[in-house]
Amino acid sequence: MSRPRSGRGASTSASRSVATQRGVYVQTPKSDIFVALLGVALGAMLLGCLLLLLVWSRYDFKTKVAALSPAPIQAIASVAPVPGFGLEHA
DSSP states (O other): OBOOOOOTTOOHHHHHHHHHSOSOBOOOOOOOHHHHHHHHHHHHHHHHHHHHHHHHHHTTTOOOOGGGSOOOHHHHHTOOOOTTSSOTTO
């Protein structure tokens, strides 16, 4: 178990009051390189979201895609077969 350290200017009454308190005094863990890497990862994710918003703003924040909508049947029927693709033998 860890006990609190008494500093240079600590009075004896202050150290007695700490000693009479119930519970266990646990020191907070120190940050290491993995905490720094978590910060770097968070920064990269925020930067990626910001860049995504900048690219998305070029399209006026529209999410509908016209290329994915089905083509009308009249447009498909009006397309002539291209020679050389084997459609003329069928």
